[in-house]
Amino acid sequence: MAKFTHGPLLSPSDATSAYDAGAVDSGTCITLPSGGSTPSPATVPAVSCLPSLVCVGMAKAGTDELRGWLSLHPNLSSSTDREVQYFNHGIFRAMPGGVVGPVHHRSLLEAALRTSWSEYAARFPVPREHIGRVLTFEKSPGYARPQHNLSRVANGIERHVPFLMRRLMPSVRLVLLLRDPVALVRSRFVHCLRQAGRQRRPPLPSCGGAVERDYESMLTAGAGLLRLEPGGAAGGSPLRPVAVARDAEALYALRMAPGDTRARTLP
């Protein structure tokens, strides 16, 4: 049973001691100073409550659609941000110097979680009169996909995300949406190209190998359809996203052909 928001309300000065005492979980509410620069009513403490439901992915599997539908429910309250990306990203703000490169030391992440979890909670404001009647939720597809060492994102952080979430919110319920891996990677590839266009930079290098890694991990670990061999029929160099996307298209077409099972037996 997912936890509804509940009292008693913690104050910001209680945040770390409550964490240490194991008194923090999904639905825990904390009073926080409202953001904004206006002196009043910004000084009136707002209430924020940790989520009971987190959609962790997959990216491009319809997570936005799910967020939209859930938001319509009177007892569910979404995060303020479309994607919070705290456990794989925001948490680094609490680490001196941030992290670039592989994250080896989980203890550093846990220390950051201990002191900064109220910043995460702040993304889930709840009107006081609704406490006890709603549960809060978020979706961050970045929690379930391999992170790439692109500027602010630490390589390998995804291995630690489940631990961090469980440490903060032992009762949290996770939702993972799945989609045909080939359609999914094609969607991601198109997204990658569009993003490059918006940022006025050359498209292919900007994908940084991310799409290919998604492709490979989804086809092997995700769907278990086939094993990719370097240079093999369904392979493709990590530096050749167009070739990989073409392979994806070919596989997709094969799988859609009625009665055709060849895609399942590709090497």
Ligand SMILES: Nc1ncnc2c1ncn2[C@@H]1O[C@H](COP(=O)(O)OS(=O)(=O)O)[C@@H](OP(=O)(O)O)[C@H]1O
């Ligand atoms: N109900 C339903 N049925 C089938 N497909 C759907 C549905 N809702 C969203 N979509 C498709 O999901 C893709 C977007 O997924 P996400 O919202 O998870 O994207 S994101 O990770 O937040 O960027 C995007 O896929 P592409 O159009 O292939 O890019 C959406 O069209």
